[in-house]
Amino acid sequence: MKKVLTIAGSDCSGGAGIQADLKTIMAHKCYGMSVITALTAQNTTGVYGIENCSADFVKNQMDCVFTDIFPDAVKIGMVSSIEIIKAIAEKLREYNPKNIVIDPVMVSTSGNKLLKDDAINTLLNKLIPLAAVITPNLSEAEILCGFEINSKEDMHRAARKISKNYHGHILIKGGHLEEDANDLLFFDGKIHWFEEKKINNSNTHGTGCTLSSAIASNLALGYSVRESIQNSKDYITGALKENLNLGRGNGPLDHCY
Numbered sequence: 447m448k449k450v451l452t453i454a455g456s457d458c459s460g461g462a463g464i465q466a467d468l469k470t471i472m473a474h475k476c477y478g479m480s481v482i483t484a485l486t487a488q489n490t491t492g493v494y495g496i497e498n499c500s501a502d503f504v505k506n507q508m509d510c511v512f513t514d515i516f517p518d519a520v521k522i523g524m525v526s527s528i529e530i531i532k533a534i535a536e537k538l539r540e541y542n543p544k545n546i547v548i549d550p551v552m553v554s555t556s557g558n559k560l561l562k563d564d565a566i567n568t569l570l571n572k573l574i575p576l577a578a579v580i581t582p583n584l585s586e587a588e589i590l591c592g593f594e595i596n597s598k599e600d601m602h603r604a605a606r607k608i609s610k611n612y613h614g615h616i617l618i619k620g621g622h623l624e625e626d627a628n629d630l631l632f633f634d635g636k637i638h639w640f641e642e643k644k645i646n647n648s649n650t651h652g653t654g655c656t657l658s659s660a661i662a663s664n665l666a667l668g669y670s671v672r673e674s675i676q677n678s679k680d681y682i683t684g685a686l687k688e689n690l691n692l693g694r695g696n697g698p699l700d701h702c703y
């Protein structure tokens with residue numbers, strides 16, 4: 447059995463974060479493990495509190511995982527603060543796992559900050575360089591490249607700019623542009639578009655977490671980066687089409703699909 451570790455925040459309502467990741471990893475028939483960076487009190491209507499884990503306790507969790515059940519892939523989501531980012535980067539350098547996928551989570555759909563403003567540079571300089579794949583959405587890509595993205599051409603320009611400092615695979619998710627859900631993969635100067643019709647479903651809570659943990663699971667299973675992204679987009683599309691409708695707000699996906 448392939449083993450996948452998620453390093454992320456907990457969503458007590460089960461739609462995003464660690465809980466979405468573990469459900470996704472399980473749906474891919476992999477063994478899931480979790481290093482928790484922060485507890486959030488949230489539901490489909492918003493985030494109502496955040497308690498960060500101490501950096502030392504994040505390191506303790508990582509030591510426990512890596513010295514016992516070494517993962518075939520690692521997904522990283524909400525990392526909260528400079529101290530936690532540094533702790534994760536130190537341990538990743540020590541254990542050197544393959545197939546690191548970073549979802550540079552900054553703000554939730556409900557508008558709550560999941561990364562402190564002063565931590566963005568540390569994320570960029572210390573953690574992102576360790577990743578095989580990063581999966582920014584449009585607003586995260588705008589922060590990483592420093593300009594507004596309003597078109598597919600802008601997405602391409604943004605990827606080129608980000609690639610000046612990061613040499614892994616950059617997947618910019620275009621789901622929030624008016625057009626269809628077209629995502630851009632940029633690697634080694636070359637681009638590939640993943641094209642998908644937009645599904646009319648407002649229950650998208652945790653989509654980013656789900657996509658990145660699906661990519662990590664596919665990489666663990668031995669698929670190439672491009673195959674892993676395509677398989678993961680197919681999984682998200684299927685989960686959205688199930689049209690699960692839970693909660694009073696922006697509901698979660700059906701991970702069991």
Ligand code: PLP
Pocket residue numbers: 454455456457462463464486488523524549551553554555556560650651652653654655
């Ligand atoms: N909560 C946690 C713990 C997360 O990691 C994330 C995203 O990565 C979110 C909330 C945001 O979820 P969404 O923006 O899909 O509602």
